[in-house]
Amino acid sequence: MKTRKVPLRKCVACQQMMPKKSLIRVVRSPEGEVSIDLSGKKSGRGAYLCGQVACFKLAHKNRALDRALKSTVGQDVYEQLAKDFLAVEEEFISSRDEAEDENDE
Numbered sequence: 001m002k003t004r005k006v007p008l009r010k011c012v013a014c015q016q017m018m019p020k021k022s023l024i025r026v027v028r029s030p031e032g033e034v035s036i037d038l039s040g041k042k043s044g045r046g047a048y049l050c051g052q053v054a055c056f057k058l059a060h061k062n063r064a065l066d067r068a069l070k071s072t073v074g075q076d077v078y079e080q081l082a083k084d085f086l087a088v089e090e091e092f093i094s095s096r097d098e099a100e101d102e103n104d105e
């Protein structure tokens with residue numbers, strides 16, 4: 001059995017350390033636009049959230065995203081992110097399940 005080093009990141013809402021793969025990245029671009037980054041490749045300051053709406057809501061409530069992104073995230077941005085989050089949640093979870101199946105030999 002080989003051991004792989006899994007990069008860990010902290011969910012800004014619940015403060016849990018999780019493998020990077022199981023977190024959703026939210027990024028603030030150099031232009032100041034906040035968006036969800038499923039590819040993990042967008043440039044800018046990033047924050048990580050569990051792929052769960054509950055954590056997104058928590059981050060909204062306690063302004064954890066604002067702090068993590070060092071920027072005030074407007075209500076309209078949160079609303080857009082909430083929609084995007086719901087849209088990607090299912091895709092995100094199913095792709096994660098697939099990845100887990102592949103490793104299950």
Ligand SMILES: [Zn+2]
Pocket residue numbers: 011012013014015016049050055
């Ligand atoms: Zn979380």
